[in-house]
Amino acid sequence: MAKVTANYEVVYIIDPAQGEEGIAALVAKFQTLAEQNGTDVSVEEWGSRKLAYPINDKEDGYYVLMNFTSGNAFPRELDRLLRINDGIMRSLIVCKGE
Numbered sequence: 001m002a003k004v005t006a007n008y009e010v011v012y013i014i015d016p017a018q019g020e021e022g023i024a025a026l027v028a029k030f031q032t033l034a035e036q037n038g039t040d041v042s043v044e045e046w047g048s049r050k051l052a053y054p055i056n057d058k059e060d061g062y063y064v065l066m067n068f069t070s071g072n073a074f075p076r077e078l079d080r081l082l083r084i085n086d087g088i089m090r091s092l093i094v095c096k097g098e
Helices: 016-037 073-084
Strands: 006-014 039-055 058-070 088-097
Touching: 006 016, 006 039, 006 073, 016 039, 016 058, 016 073, 058 088, 073 088
Parallel strands: none
Antiparallel strands: 006 058, 006 088, 039 058
16 A cells, blocks of 8 residues: 655755745745645755855855655646746755655
8 A cells, every 4th residue: 555645754945045034935935835735844044155166156055954744746846836936946855654
């Protein structure tokens, strides 16, 4: 039998050019999306940090870590949404298991 739910961890980097209000709006948007489609949502904002290598000629990014529990369909949709959002520089979703 397939797993019904699993724990996921998402790290995404927001372009600092979005400004404080833009960053807060993106964090709230993805947190709300996770709360609507999953449970046990926790968001930890790591803040602005220097990137390991430049992305689109930018040296810094705003890092956010989000953990949640959901079925396997939502992480695919979240990944799609993170990829098409211009304010997100990079993202990674990892399944931590049951």
